[in-house]
Amino acid sequence: MSKDATIRRLVRRETHSSRAVPSIVTATLVAAVSLWLALESVLWLLKDQPLLASPAQMFRWLIELPANTTQAGMVAAGAGLGTLALVLFGVAFGRGRRQRRSIAGGRAAVVVDHEVIAAAVSRKVRRATGLAPGQVTTTVGGRTVRVQVRPTSGEPLVAADIQETVDGELAAYAMDRPLRSSVHILNEGAVGQ
Structure with missing residues (x-):
C-alpha cells in the first residue's frame, strides 16, 4: 500500500x-x-x-x-x-463526520478539531483589529466559518478587511474541504476595551 x-x-x-x-x-x-x-x-x-x-x-x-x-x-x-x-x-x-478537518501537513497526516480552527481564526482577527479576546467569536460548521465581532465603542471596523483576514487565515491551512466564511460586526460596541 x-x-x-x-x-x-x-x-x-x-x-x-x-x-x-x-x-x-x-x-x-x-x-x-x-x-x-x-x-x-x-x-x-x-x-x-x-x-x-x-x-x-x-x-x-x-x-x-x-x-x-x-x-x-x-x-x-x-x-x-x-x-x-x-x-x-x-x-x-448518515454522514458520520466528526468535528475535525484534515489540513496540509507535507509528510504526515494532520487532523485538527473545529474548535482549534475557530480559536486560531479568532486570534488572527483579534490581532489584526487590536480587539480584546472576548470581542471576537468564531464558530466552525460543516461548510462554513462564522466570525462575530463586537467592536470597541467609537472605533469603527471595516468588514471587508476582517473578511480578508479570515479568508487569508483559512487559505493558509490548505484544508481538504474548503470552508466559506462570513463576518458579522455587531451594532453595539464594547465599552472600555
Whole structure:
C-alpha cells in the first residue's frame, strides 16, 4: 500500500465516526433473537417444554394481538418501531463526520478539531483589529466559518478587511474541504476595551 493511500485511510479514520458499536449491538441483538427462535423451534419439534413460548403459542399471540390491544397501543408500538428503524437507517447511512478537518501537513497526516480552527481564526482577527479576546467569536460548521465581532465603542471596523483576514487565515491551512466564511460586526460596541 502506498504512503498516500495510508495517509488518506488514517485521515478518514480520524475525521469520520466509526459505526462499529451500533453494528455490533444490532448484530448481537439479532443473533440472540435468532438463536432463541431456533432453540424454541427445536424444542417444539422435539415435543419438549419451551423456554418462553413455543412457535405455535407465538403465532397464536401474534394473530390475536390486534383484538387484545387497544388502538392507541398499536399506534404507539408502530411509532416506536418506526422510530427505531429511522435511527438505525440514520446511523447506517448518515454522514458520520466528526468535528475535525484534515489540513496540509507535507509528510504526515494532520487532523485538527473545529474548535482549534475557530480559536486560531479568532486570534488572527483579534490581532489584526487590536480587539480584546472576548470581542471576537468564531464558530466552525460543516461548510462554513462564522466570525462575530463586537467592536470597541467609537472605533469603527471595516468588514471587508476582517473578511480578508479570515479568508487569508483559512487559505493558509490548505484544508481538504474548503470552508466559506462570513463576518458579522455587531451594532453595539464594547465599552472600555
